[in-house]
Amino acid sequence: MNPKLMGVVNVTPDSFSDGGRYLDAGAAVAHGEKLARDGASILDVGGESTRPGAEEVDQAEELRRVGPVVEALAGGATVSIDTSKLAVAEAALNAGASIVNDVTAFQRDPGIAGLCAEREAGVVLMHMPGDPRTMQDDPRYEDVVDDVKAFLAGRMEFAVGEGVAEERIWLDPGIGFGKTLEHNLELLRRLGELRELGRPLVIGASRKSFIGRVDGSAVEDRIGGSLASAVLAAAEGADVLRVHDVAETAQALLIASAILGPAAGSSA
Ligand code: HH2
Numbered sequence: 001m002n003p004k005l006m007g008v009v010n011v012t013p014d015s016f017s018d019g020g021r022y023l024d025a026g027a028a029v030a031h032g033e034k035l036a037r038d039g040a041s042i043l044d045v046g047g048e049s050t051r052p053g054a055e056e057v058d059q060a061e062e063l064r065r066v067g068p069v070v071e072a073l074a075g076g077a078t079v080s081i082d083t084s085k086l087a088v089a090e091a092a093l094n095a096g097a098s099i100v101n102d103v104t105a106f107q108r109d110p111g112i113a114g115l116c117a118e119r120e121a122g123v124v125l126m127h128m129p130g131d132p133r134t135m136q137d138d139p140r141y142e143d144v145v146d147d148v149k150a151f152l153a154g155r156m157e158f159a160v161g162e163g164v165a166e167e168r169i170w171l172d173p174g175i176g177f178g179k180t181l182e183h184n185l186e187l188l189r190r191l192g193e194l195r196e197l198g199r200p201l202v203i204g205a206s207r208k209s210f211i212g213r214v215d216g217s218a219v220e221d222r223i224g225g226s227l228a229s230a231v232l233a234a235a236e237g238a239d240v241l242r243v244h245d246v247a248e249t250a251q252a253l254l255i256a257s258a259i260l261g262p263a264a265g266s267s268a
Contacts, residue, residue: 001234001257001264005249006042006080006242007035008206009073011065016051017207017219017244023065029072036077039250042099044242045070045092046082050103050128050177052136052209062088071095080124084108086115093119101202103128103177105155110162117163124170124202125155128177135178144183145190148173152197170240172202175229176210184210188229191236200239205229207244227252235264 009032013020022028032043047065048057057065062085073079074096081092084104089112093100099122106113106125116123127148129135141147152171160166173187173194184205194201211217211225223245230241230249234256243249257264 001253001260003234003238003253004042004240005040005246006044006202006240007032007038007040007246008242008244009035009043009045009069010049011045011047011069012049012057014051014054015046015049016209017222019049025065025068025072028069032069032073032077035246036073038247040077040246042078042080042240043073044080044082044101045073045097046101047088048083050132052132052176054132059085059087063091067091067095070097074098080122084112086111090115093121098122099124102126103174104131105152106159106162107155110158113159113162113164116159116168117165120165120168122168122170123159123164124172125152125159126172126177126202127151127174130178132177139178139180139183141183144179144186145193148187149194149197152194156197156199166199170200170202171197172204172242175203175205176208179210181210181213184208188233188236191233191238195237201237202240202242203229203233203238204242205233206242206249223248231256235260 011028022031045066047062070092079097080099080101081097082101084102086109089100101124103126175184206226207222211222231252
């Protein structure tokens with residue numbers, strides 16, 4: 001049980017848990033450097049909130065936010081760019097990012113697939129039905145795990161068809177994106193079934209609202225729920241955990257794996 005930690009660097013005024021804290025490029029870079037020291041092996045830089053109901057950010061503004069931060073961090077760390085816009089992905093790869101994390105799995109801007117293929121970038125394809133403005137309007141599935149699995153298999157097929165090497169693709173069921181509380185819990189409980197897709201799994205459960213739906217906690221009080229989710233996801237075989245609280249997650253995983261032994265779960 002030794003997943004990689006992907007530390008969240010949100011350069012936004014409105015992210016659900018830390019909006020506005022790192023809007024200044026200097027503060028965002030300092031935060032990313034701290035997350036790397038704390039044990040993040042990937043820094044995920046984003047300039048647009050995807051929280052439910054969020055408005056889209058203008059491309060020029062998103063570029064202005066993330067460009068200098070990617071450039072500064074990429075000198076010392078592996079950087080992923082959290083975007084669904086082609087121009088932002090391209091500028092970030094030019095600035096030194098090596099992974100594109102697209103929460104729309106190339107649905108918003110299919111041209112990102114060809115860009116990633118050409119640049120031999122890593123790719124994270126995430127499940128989200130619709131877009132952040134509409135995704136929480138009464139989400140329904142036949143069987144949430146089977147439906148997410150089929151969606152991810154389809155998006156992976158598209159990416160490979162556009163020339164992305166399969167071994168560069170990571171998959172993410174999109175905890176909190178177009179899902180009810182029960183959908184999120186079931187995906188985490190049955191995560192092992194997604195391993196049948198044969199690619200590393202990324203899980204982003206950190207501070208998300210499903211935790212608050214269980215116990216009523218406010219976003220700043222969800223560290224315990226985030227750690228429980230991280231440890232259980234790792235035990236079920238998650239390969240990459242996208243988290244805000246890197247030091248705390250690293251400690252929780254270290255102790256869990258000391259107890260369970262390194263054979264529990266798997267690693268990317
Ligand atoms: N979650 C968020 C953003 N990007 N990317 C992947 N691959 N998986 C996730 O679960 C995921 C993601 C939402 O979290 P955050 O960035 O903290 O908030 P916001 O979107 O409000 O900026």
